[in-house]
Amino acid sequence: MFARALANGFVWDDAALIVDNIGYRGFDARRLRWMFTTFHMANYAPLAWISMGVDYAVWGLDPVGFHLTNVIFHAANAALFFILARELILLGVGAGIDAGAVDAGAVAAALLFSVHPMRVESVAWASERRDVLAGFFFLSTLLFYVRDHSGPGGASPRRRAIALLAYAAAVLSKATVIPLPAALVALDIFPLRRLAPRPSSGAWRACLREKLPYLLLSAAGAALAVGAQMRSGNFARLSDYGMTSRLAQTAFGFGFYIVKTLIPAGLCALYPRPLGMSLVEPRVIAGILAAAAAALGLRKAGVRPEARAALWIYYSAMIFPVLGLLQNGGQSAALRYSYLSCLGWAVLAGTAVALSAARLRRGPGAAAPAALAAAAIPALAALTWSQTALWRDDVALWSDVYRQFPQSCDAQRGLGAALAGVGRISEAGTLARAALKNCPDRAPIFLQLGALAAAAGRSAEAEENIRRALALSPGLAEAHDALGGLLFSRGRVDLALPHFRAAVGREPRSAQRRDHLGAALAVAGDAEGAAAEFAEAVRLEPANPLYRGHLAQARGAVY
Template sequence: MASFSAAGGASGRRREGRAGGLVNREGLDSKPAGRTAAKGQRLVTNQRQTRLSSLPYEPFFAGAIALAVVVATAAGFYPALRCGFVNFDDESTLPLNEHFRGLSREQLRWMFTTTHMGHYQPLAWVTFALDYLAWELNPKGYHLTNVVLHTLNAWLFLLLARRLLGLAGRSSVGVAGVRNDASWAAAGLAALIFALHPLRVESVAWATQRRDVLSAVFFLATILIYLRAVAARAHAPQSSYRLWMAAALALSLLAVLSKAIGAMLPAILLLLDVYPLRRLSGASGGRWSRARRRVYLEKVPFLVPAAAVSVMAVYAQGSVGTLTAAGDLSVAGRLYIMVRGFAFYPWKTLLPLKLAPLYELPLRPSWADSVLLAAALGVLGVTLVAVFLRRRLPALAACWAAYLILLFPVSGLFQSGPQLAADRYSYLSCASFALLLGGASLKLAGRFALPVRSAAFCGLVALGMLTRQQIGIWRNGRTLWEAVIARYPDTSMAYMNRATLFLRDGDLLSAEADLRKCLTLWPTYAEALSNLSYCLMTRGMASEAVEAARRAIELKPGLAPAHAHLGTALYRLGQEPQAIDALRQALRLNEGDWQSRLKLADLLSRAGRRAEAVEQAALAARSAPDQPIVYELLAVLYRQQGRTEPAIGAITRAIELAPTNPEAWILLGELRMENGEREAARRAFRRALELRPDHLPAQRRLERTGRHAGTHKE
């Protein structure tokens, strides 16, 4: 018995020494227990926890949690499949963009070199191309891909949360003393908070934001593989570590090629080295010890693509004029945006009400704003708590640091666009808050199990309901902008974008009312003045249209549509030379504006300058090869020059594009008659009458061909 007791005591001391060594390496309290009884009790507790951490049903429990997360996420975002493309970048990105429609060499070259719409996102374009090959331009397919990618992110976040909660537990107590079922449940809660939060809706239900959900897949996968590589370095051969690290590097490259936010991966990996991995705090030999240098040098391969894509992202924003220049926004203005933004997302995470696709930046930001002062105090307070309690609450400090790091690129320092904040910016940056809430539930579950479970259930149900409600506003452009106006009625761009939809529908009065409301809120909005010019011109108010267009040009001389509208309005007033000059200026600013080129061709023809008119119409056909109206005008111009054969070719192409237009068939019949092809002309006139039986001009021409045929027989 004595021998057994001695052995047991020795074993206990050896175990305690190992535990103590682990605690010392983690940089935590290394004081040994003062009493043997305390040591024994700790051993019993650790052994019980070890047994609990390897329960036989763990794989089934983990699988059930994963299945619940995946099903809940897919079900929560299923309504997004009923959403269409909206007039908020969707149209320019997808329906009006022909470059991504396939995977040919030329199309792939475009995808990997373009900065279309101010973004460098080659892999996102590749996925759009795959969607087009499968669905063409059916919005349902594009939204389905977004939902699938978001569901995949929910699963990846579950795995990552489970891993990080386990690492945090070991960092805190020095042993793997967290029950796996409780840890999986906490990770599941974190994943559901992340996936079902209504702040995620914008990134999923907005087709254009494919880059958010796609880059997150590779971002989260990179972190998971990196954690595996770090574990392999300690417990596996060096070759295994290198293999895992190479895989992490490859995934990080895919992340940055999906969206520039992937450039923040090196900083996030270094933050994980601080906590919960504690690879830096446990290294001996000073700040630049060999162990620390090794950790730092690991990040160099990640930094190279991150730096390259960061430069490309800044260039992309500047290339389309969305990046606010330093002189256009003061330092105080940028700080205003940063402070409001840093406070906005935690607040909306806790209280996700009145979410909108656009939170417009005030024209004159004021530091005396009470909301700004509250935001500044809140951000400063949380930051100070995180800094001063970083040893006692390292998880809080790490999560807050991750949030600041991931939000920094879209803060006011690199302001892009008119928004003060955007729900989509929360997709990865606020993931740490979900992880923090999951960890808090794990901490409190033992003592307050029922209240924690009840609160978690009610909270998730509420999040799911708010998410489905938020998805509804993305149904179409009208629902989108009406929701913004209802929640934030002083948003000038919402009136502008709704007016665009009214113009398309021919509701000129409603369009004019919205444009005037927009200009009341933002008097120097040049694009709104340009649209107002078009609206007034369409209503027959040419003089007022000229005035609005000239005001828009004064504010923004490079605004091509304003010059085009000015040219059309001047033509309506009979000022043809000035109209031609205005249209030429519009084309100098935008060579691909086939509509302005077509108007210019018509004006040149009326002025007797037929050769120039044909040249402009031919250029319009080159810019818009699928527009039948271009070929119709080209046929008329060729006919005026007496060039019947080219005219027949042009009108035939117009009919191929729009075979149900009786006017095109009549023109073809007339050209056939002029060319001596009476039977072909009769067929064309008959086809026009089949399309519109009451078309009198077609009837007269058909009768005339019959008379000609009779005379010829005589």
């Protein structure tokens, strides 16, 4: 069903991460240094950049190549999860179960994970290479860890080393794998049973000591992730989004992913975050009730206490960092966060199917879990096929977000930008004005209105809107660059230069900002200053022929 993603184009952040970014295009020392040092778009993911570099070397900017790699990694993850689920089910239910029943349960678990429509965002969005790549190494880590503690011959230094190397690669792919040490503790509780229901302090110390290498990798990954978010200014300030709202969002999100796993209706690329959330609003209460109902359901279903503990420890640890206490971005939830955090529910379902398959001879009642999975998997696949089509282009994607959240200024602005990208300027303007009415203090909306006015030839209106954006956000580099460009186009280089300098000051590693400043300095007669800026642009993006041409012209003027 994910073959449909191969027909999709680049959408949303793909423009900034892939299309307009040349930092990953090549494997010379400078490019590799960029991949391993950049916090571009608030992420630290050098292995993801390397994988995209391979895509570019083979396919250029043809989106089919980027999507194909995502699909291949997701298929590999489904295979890895099948192997892991088989071992976990066998450990959990005991060796007396029929091998065919265990295989049936593992197949069900792998399919319930891999064809679920909540996976679409991670697979069909080229930018989320980080999810599927990190997932590959994360699952490899879990598999070798389980085998190290359950396989024949006891613990193996080789398996332990492979698990650690895989985790290091996962950390270098995406920060969502940081809670893995807690996931390993969950496995120690069940099904590995290395920690008894009331383990001694010595057993805990041995367990934690063994996890130390993982904890060190996790801490390093956490430091890099926080640094990336802080450098980008992506964290919501406590003064803008208070602790009550964060706690409410956490309670909402904790139940949200459970509900959507069971009932994947109304899935959306963006769940806009409101300006504030209350602990007593209906969706927050619904999230709390959903989690409580899940806990009660597991108990009523006869799931062992140690298995329940392992499930909740795993889910809580994996989902907690993205629930809202450390809020980043404008979303209240995101389906991509379920890629690893909801694996436990798939294993639980697979175990139920395995037990059901083993007890078929006892009568039709015992077949209920297997029958339910057999009916659910094709239904989920059909939903995934439909959901994948929404990611074919920006207009389709943002039209769906706007359909579900018509009063959201994020949805209005997103659809407006998509429509402007295909030349539907009038409709884009209507949506941008609606967004401004809903969110009158958002600088990016004024900037969008300015860009639309400039595209329509209304220069004075464009300047007014860009200046209003700067009044709200004086450090917005994009607004300084846009105003500098507008003034430059009128021949007012003297007025444009301070804005170009401000843009470079805010984003000194942007080659485009450097190039714009260099062009203004050249027109102002400062050939040496222009050459210095063009040289820096070339240093940042050495493969860009435009910057190389500007540098050659500037050096010719100097010498």
